[in-house]
Amino acid sequence: MHNLILCEFRKFKRRPMFLLATLAAFVFPALTALMYWKTPGGQDYDNLFSGVVDPGDYLLLLPVLAVLSTTLFFTEQDSDTLKNLMTIPVSKGKLVLAKISVMAVISVVYSVAGFLASAVCAKLLGMALINMEQKFIISLLLGLMMLAAALPCVVLVVWFNKNNLISIVITLFYTIINYVFHLTDLGMKSAVGFNIGTILPIPLIQKWIFQFYRPGTGASAVFYESMRPYFVSTPVCIGILAVLSGISAALMIRIYNRREL
Amino acid sequence: MNNLIIETKNLTKQYGAQKSVASLNIHVRKGRIYGLLGRNGAGKTTTMKMLLGLTQPTSGEVRVFGKNIRGNEKKILPRIGNLIESPGFYPNLTGTENLKIFARLRGVSKRNAVSGALEVVGLPYGDKKLFSQYSLGMKQRLAIALAIMHDPELLILDEPINGLDPIGIAEVRSFIRKLCDARGKTILISSHILSEISLLADDIGIIDHGVLLEEESLAELENKNSKYVHFLVSDTAQAARIMERSFGAKNFTVENDRSLRLYDTNFPVTALTRAFIESGLEVAEAHTCEDTLEDYFKRVTGGEGIA
Numbered sequence: 001m002h003n004l005i006l007c008e009f010r011k012f013k014r015r016p017m018f019l020l021a022t023l024a025a026f027v028f029p030a031l032t033a034l035m036y037w038k039t040p041g042g043q044d045y046d047n048l049f050s051g052v053v054d055p056g057d058y059l060l061l062l063p064v065l066a067v068l069s070t071t072l073f074f075t076e077q078d079s080d081t082l083k084n085l086m087t088i089p090v091s092k093g094k095l096v097l098a099k100i101s102v103m104a105v106i107s108v109v110y111s112v113a114g115f116l117a118s119a120v121c122a123k124l125l126g127m128a129l130i131n132m133e134q135k136f137i138i139s140l141l142l143g144l145m146m147l148a149a150a151l152p153c154v155v156l157v158v159w160f161n162k163n164n165l166i167s168i169v170i171t172l173f174y175t176i177i178n179y180v181f182h183l184t185d186l187g188m189k190s191a192v193g194f195n196i197g198t199i200l201p202i203p204l205i206q207k208w209i210f211q212f213y214r215p216g217t218g219a220s221a222v223f224y225e226s227m228r229p230y231f232v233s234t235p236v237c238i239g240i241l242a243v244l245s246g247i248s249a250a251l252m253i254r255i256y257n258r259r260e261l
Numbered sequence: 262m263n264n265l266i267i268e269t270k271n272l273t274k275q276y277g278a279q280k281s282v283a284s285l286n287i288h289v290r291k292g293r294i295y296g297l298l299g300r301n302g303a304g305k306t307t308t309m310k311m312l313l314g315l316t317q318p319t320s321g322e323v324r325v326f327g328k329n330i331r332g333n334e335k336k337i338l339p340r341i342g343n344l345i346e347s348p349g350f351y352p353n354l355t356g357t358e359n360l361k362i363f364a365r366l367r368g369v370s371k372r373n374a375v376s377g378a379l380e381v382v383g384l385p386y387g388d389k390k391l392f393s394q395y396s397l398g399m400k401q402r403l404a405i406a407l408a409i410m411h412d413p414e415l416l417i418l419d420e421p422i423n424g425l426d427p428i429g430i431a432e433v434r435s436f437i438r439k440l441c442d443a444r445g446k447t448i449l450i451s452s453h454i455l456s457e458i459s460l461l462a463d464d465i466g467i468i469d470h471g472v473l474l475e476e477e478s479l480a481e482l483e484n485k486n487s488k489y490v491h492f493l494v495s496d497t498a499q500a501a502r503i504m505e506r507s508f509g510a511k512n513f514t515v516e517n518d519r520s521l522r523l524y525d526t527n528f529p530v531t532a533l534t535r536a537f538i539e540s541g542l543e544v545a546e547a548h549t550c551e552d553t554l555e556d557y558f559k560r561v562t563g564g565e566g567i568a
Contacts, residue, residue, distance in 0.1 A: 007362045014353045014391075080349030084407065087313050087345075088366050089338045 004090065004098035008072070017071055021064050021106050025113035028056030033121030045122040045130055046214045052118040053209065057146050058179055058202050061110050065103055065150035066157060066171040072099045073158050073252075092256040100249060103150070108143030115139035138212055141234075142205070148241035149178070149201035151248035158255050178202035189230055192240070197230075201241060208237035264291040265324075266415055266447040267312060272321035274307050274471075281307045282471040284321070289449050289464070294441050296462025297451040298558070304471035305451040306346055309419050312449070313343055325415070339367070342413035344421055348404030352393035356384055356403045359392055360410060369411050378406040381436065397424030405433065409440070416440070416448045422457060434461055459554045469562045482557065490523040490530055493546035494537060497521045503536055522550075 012018050032051040076082040076095075085095060115136060119129055153174040157167045181187030181196055182203040190197035197203045211231040215224035232240075267289035274282040282304040289295040299305050310316040312323055314330045323330045325337050350359040360375045371377075376386040382402040395403065401424045408416055421437070422430045438461065440446040452458050458465060465482055467475040475482070494500045497515045504510040504523070513523040523533075526549055534547050552560075 003365050003368075007366055010358070010362055011351050011354070013358065075351070079351050080347060081351060082349075083313075083315055083345050084349055084363060085366070086315055087338050087341065087343050088363070089314075089334045090366060 001094060001098065004094055005101045008098050008102045011075055015071070017068055018106060021068060022109055022113055024060055024064055025056065025110040026117045027060065028052050029114060029117035029121050032118070033125060036121075036125055044214075045119075045127045047216075048122050048125075048127065049115070049118050049135055050209075050213050052114055053142065054206075056114050057111065057142060058182065058206075059175065061107065061146050062150055062153070062175045062178065062202070063171050064110065065107055065147065066153045066167070066174070068106060069099070069103060069150070069154040070157055070167045072102060073154070077161075093253045096249065096253045096256055100147070100151070100245075100252075103154075104144060104147045107147040107150070108140060111139045111143030111146065112136070134212065138209065141238075142209065145201070145205050145208075145237070145241055148245040148248075149205065151245050151252075152201075155248050155251045155255070158252050161259075182206045188227065191230060192232060192236060198240065201244065204232060204237060204240060208232045208234065265289065266291050266326060267295075267449060268324045269308075269312070270322040270324070272308065272311060272323060273319050274304075274311060274316065275319040280471050282311070282318075285468070285471070285473050287466050287473060287476060289447060291447050292441065292445045293463040294437065294448045294450060294461055295464045295466065296458035297449065297466050297468060298455060298458045299451070299453060299468035300562075301453050303453075303468045305453075305468060306419050307471075308468070309343070309345055309417050309449070309451060312417060313338070313341065313345065315345065339411070340413055341415045341417060342408035342411065343417040343419075344401075344404045344408045345417070345419045347423075348400040348407075350392045350400070350403060350407075353391060355388055355391055356395070356399075356406075357387050359403065360407060363407055364410060367411050371412075374410050374412075378410040379403075381409060382406045383432065398426055398429050401425055402429070402433075414446060416446055416450075418448065418450045420452055421450060422452070422454070430457070437461060455555055455558060467558060467561055474561045482554070488524075488526045488549060488551045490526060490528065491546060491548055491550045492521050492523065492534075492537075492544065493519055494521070495519070495543040495545075499540065500537055500542055503540055503542075504533065507536055508533060519545075 009018075029052045032048055035051075036048060076085065086092075119132070122129060153171055156170045156174070160166050160170065178200050179202060181200050187197045187200065187203035188207060192198050197207065207227070207230050210224075210227055213224070215221045265288050267287065269285050269287050272282055272285040273280060285304075285308060287295070287297070287308070297305050297308065307316060311318050312325065312330065314323075314334050317331075326340060328337060330337055350356075351362070354362070356379065357375060360378065364375050379386045382405050384399065384402050384406065392400070392403070401421065405418070405421060408418065416437075418437075422433055425433060434457070437448060437450065441448055450458070450461065459479065462479055464478050465475070466473055492500060497518050497520065500521060501513070501515055504513060508528070510523060510525065510528065512525050513521055515521045530547060530549075534544055537544050
């Protein structure tokens, strides 16, 4: 399996996708730092970190992963190399898992790079770097959670078997739906159960990560308290996303297996 | 029959109502080159895909190395090298980088396996040229290198000379022959180019519209080709009368008013020619002919020739 994963990375040689995905992690820390630079005072590193995670992961990482998946999953189709792999033989199931593993690595690298970039920006702004270990672990977990969040979208992309316009439309639609619901009471103020706030991964992740932010003062503290009953514990969040990932991976393998050369 | 490396039993592939391959029974013997000959769309590639387990048959069975391919892929496929349809490689990588990926996945332990395979097909090792910049001939050579890199016992090559220039074709032909003769490899090769198959194959299977029409050794096939004496005369009607009445010949055909064929090659042609001339006929030609493989192909497929 590790050979398969290594080879998946080698297929990226001379393709700037991996580098661009990592560089994208620096976009929102830089923008957020710039914003705080112009309105100094009253902001701490927690605010900056959450300001990076929200748009950086939910709005950028999700589509980055989905677009990356089109490159990963259609490489064999576009290069006509699947027949070479099948006659080694490499099982389609393992091939799908190797590609998901590559996405996991990129997602974690992106998330951790975003955390490091936010720390550098905070330092430049003179903020105290607090709870760094916790934020690092959150970033690691967030990387894996974002992968789980992207997988249902990847299933659709693979199912539609297109690597052009339809993939982009699916990705945009999925990202926007997730993002919009994580801003609404419908998505956020719902306990874990069969509801939109649990089924859509971004509202679920937001309900998990929110408990690690500081309540703040004034309106911010009131909002934090109103959210407290809906916080999702780490095991529950990981459990739900693991089930989602498992179903998505199984569907991808099934779609791949049913496709004849 | 235990020296069969490939054996199919009533192998059938159906797409909707159309049978791409119908009840195919081929037998590839150990250490031989088997040429699967057929026009484009005859079912050669589909057959090869089924042999490799890339496509599941609608019915029938594929036995390779004495085992059913289905369920034994992990044991059988590492012993096979293949080239199916067009060469498939990653366009952003060089030829060497591409082969290294597949060598790693195949678990090829021999250190110089990649460089050795490239050398055999005449491609440079460590070249910076990307696969996307390769010519069709270079792509085909790389695909052959991939097929032989792990030193397989059996090679399944689908139209391996596609895109090669005449020198390349001769090189590949001689290389394939050498693999079989010197190293005892078994090779199944498909082509729509009849001359290639006749130059290379020991055994030939003729496939048309998914049906295997003939399966014989080249020697047997050549023996089957009919020989005849061809006469070009001024009046075939008169010539036919002479052949029948004076020589008792029955086995001949009149092609047109100037040409006729006598299928008994033991006939006294000199005496016959003299008789024609003495009876006032002009004889422009009288020589022994043999059907080409293409004529034979036309006859068994009941249609037009092949390239």
